[in-house]
Amino acid sequence: MYHPDSSACIVVDGKLVAAVEEERFNRIKHYSGFPSESIKFCLNKAGIKIENVDYIAIPRKPQARVLNKIFYGIRIPKMTFKRVQAWQKTFNVKEKLSQIFEIPSEKIKAKIIKVEHHLAHLSSSFLISPFDKAFLYSHDALGDFASTMWGIGEGNKIKVFEDIAFPHSLGFYYTAITQYLGFLKFGDEYKVMGLASYGNEFLDVFNDILQIKDYKFELNLSYFLHHKKLIDLNLEGEPKIDILFSEYLEKKLGKRREKDEPIEKKHENIAFSLQRRLEEVVFHLLNSLYKKYNLDTKNICMSGGVSYNCVLNGKIFDNTEFDNVYIIPAPGDAGLCIGSAFYVWNCYLNNPRDFIMEHAYYGPDYSEKEIEDEILKRKDEIILRGFKIEKVEDEDLLCKVTAQKVSEGKIVGFFHGRMEFGPRALGARSIICDPRKKEMKDILNKRIKNREPFRPFAPSILEENTAEYFEKSHPSPFMLFAYQVKKDKQDKIPAVTHVDGTGRLQTVSKKTNPLYWKVIKEFENITGIPCVLNTSFNESEPIVNKPEEAINCFLRTKMDTLVIGNFIIS
Numbered sequence: 001m002y003h004p005d006s007s008a009c010i011v012v013d014g015k016l017v018a019a020v021e022e023e024r025f026n027r028i029k030h031y032s033g034f035p036s037e038s039i040k041f042c043l044n045k046a047g048i049k050i051e052n053v054d055y056i057a058i059p060r061k062p063q064a065r066v067l068n069k070i071f072y073g074i075r076i077p078k079m080t081f082k083r084v085q086a087w088q089k090t091f092n093v094k095e096k097l098s099q100i101f102e103i104p105s106e107k108i109k110a111k112i113i114k115v116e117h118h119l120a121h122l123s124s125s126f127l128i129s130p131f132d133k134a135f136l137y138s139h140d141a142l143g144d145f146a147s148t149m150w151g152i153g154e155g156n157k158i159k160v161f162e163d164i165a166f167p168h169s170l171g172f173y174y175t176a177i178t179q180y181l182g183f184l185k186f187g188d189e190y191k192v193m194g195l196a197s198y199g200n201e202f203l204d205v206f207n208d209i210l211q212i213k214d215y216k217f218e219l220n221l222s223y224f225l226h227h228k229k230l231i232d233l234n235l236e237g238e239p240k241i242d243i244l245f246s247e248y249l250e251k252k253l254g255k256r257r258e259k260d261e262p263i264e265k266k267h268e269n270i271a272f273s274l275q276r277r278l279e280e281v282v283f284h285l286l287n288s289l290y291k292k293y294n295l296d297t298k299n300i301c302m303s304g305g306v307s308y309n310c311v312l313n314g315k316i317f318d319n320t321e322f323d324n325v326y327i328i329p330a331p332g333d334a335g336l337c338i339g340s341a342f343y344v345w346n347c348y349l350n351n352p353r354d355f356i357m358e359h360a361y362y363g364p365d366y367s368e369k370e371i372e373d374e375i376l377k378r379k380d381e382i383i384l385r386g387f388k389i390e391k392v393e394d395e396d397l398l399c400k401v402t403a404q405k406v407s408e409g410k411i412v413g414f415f416h417g418r419m420e421f422g423p424r425a426l427g428a429r430s431i432i433c434d435p436r437k438k439e440m441k442d443i444l445n446k447r448i449k450n451r452e453p454f455r456p457f458a459p460s461i462l463e464e465n466t467a468e469y470f471e472k473s474h475p476s477p478f479m480l481f482a483y484q485v486k487k488d489k490q491d492k493i494p495a496v497t498h499v500d501g502t503g504r505l506q507t508v509s510k511k512t513n514p515l516y517w518k519v520i521k522e523f524e525n526i527t528g529i530p531c532v533l534n535t536s537f538n539e540s541e542p543i544v545n546k547p548e549e550a551i552n553c554f555l556r557t558k559m560d561t562l563v564i565g566n567f568i569i570s
């Protein structure tokens with residue numbers, strides 16, 4: 001709360017019951033503020049009243065790194081003011097809840113536990129992972145004045161080894177260069193990651209910007225501004241981030257690219273070097289730490305916003321000692337709610353671990369009646385627009401028809417079951433298309449997505465066929481790994497093969513999403529290809545949550561077909 005990607009979850013008897021980001025309700029991307037609607041949804045889903053909650057976990061600990069905070073507070077007085085404001089809000093949680101639920105705050109008996117930001121990150125990936133023992137590593141921009149933390153997890157115990165404090169931060173490193181390249185919105189780093197696969201090396205400057213110091217890293221601060229001024233992320237509303245890079249960076253790399261200027265070869269080279277240096281440094285850290293702590297595990301749990309870097313994640317297997325990687329579906333700050341809640345259950349209350357987060361479908365769902373009512377409300381408009389509404393009760397037939405439409409080159413909105421937690425659409429709120437058609441990317445961009453042309457689209461592939469199409473087959477259920485597409489398969493799925501020959505894949509398991517699995521299986525039966533192109537169901541907005549939003553998005557854009565519950569609108 002009061003940080004970007006505000007979210008909430010509920011854990012009942014050690015099991016995750018519900019988790020959701022506030023942006024899905026208020027429709028403000030990366031919303032920063034109090035997750036009121038998310039809390040209401042989680043309590044409703046669990047059938048629990050706020051009065052009966054035992055613990056409230058908050059992923060923020062004002063006491064952490066106090067000396068560091070005072071040092072920078074003196075240099076940047078505005079920062080102190082903002083921090084005090086943020087801290088105050090963590091003390092007013094019961095008051096806020098009493099307003100939301102319209103009950104006296106004394107009725108809220110829950111004990112409030114504050115968990116340090118990066119400890120919550122480490123917990124978010126380990127305590128819900130399949131591993132009994134693992135090395136834990138978190139890297140982001142900043143949280144409780146640290147940017148990186150590592151430790152070891154075993155059973156229900158987490159031991160933190162060390163951290164790297166502000167102002168040295170891989171998150172700020174990536175964001176500053178993202179801004180230099182003309183992408184100014186909060187969360188734009190993933191765009192630059194797509195651009196990074198173009199171009200040649202530009203490494204000298206980047207070796208100077210991001211330096212290795214023994215088993216850690218340091219930023220050369222002459223390239224940055226974040227240690228000199230307030231980085232105000234907005235406590236309420238859509239987060240915006242000030243410019244982080246200095247004039248010195250422009251002196252070294254030339255004038256920044258303005259937002260609307262064309263992307264030139266030079267920009268591609270810079271993005272490439274940015275990514276390459278990040279990978280070098282992270283692999284150096286992981287390898288040094290492996291030796292330093294004499295680790296006897298090949299498992300690693302990763303978290304923090306930099307863990308969205310699927311290109312880096314996909315290379316861990318070949319560049320480090322680690323063979324098994326688990327990353328929560330929302331390794332950024334949205335996942336902190338899960339980390340802090342499980343920290344309380346497993347570590348604070350000393351309960352054994354008894355839950356693995358195997359899928360991301362913990363958001364809201366809607367009954368067939370709710371979906372039907374929404375369609376009936378819009379029936380005239382739908383028919384007037386020339387669409388036909390069909391109800392298909394038989395699930396096998398629904399999957400067959402969906403696969404048929406995709407194989408005919410249609411753009412299909414697919415809305416089923418509980419919404420995904422985390423920023424990736426994974427077959428519950430997805431738009432799916434035929435990956436065999438190279439032109440599909442441009443068609444999608446022209447008709448719906450309007451993305452930068454260099455950005456790739458991702459494949460959803462049947463888990464059991466992964467090794468047939470990709471050089472690696474380690475599961476990627478949350479679309480957080482990019483692997484090389486096998487040479488002989490690249491021309492079979494050109495719409496989801498990036499220019500560097502990789503694909504940021506989702507492996508789809510029959511166990512965790514049987515319906516989506518069946519659609520892809522039917523697509524394979526028709527085409528011989530066990531994968532579809534999958535992109536999020538939205539158009540310049542947070543992913544759709546309610547049926548109403550799906551129908552709006554369908555009618556607003558040039559989608560061909562909407563498969564929603566038992567209905568097919570085409």
Ligand SMILES: [Fe+2]
Nearest residue numbers: 140143305333
């Ligand atoms: Fe974070």
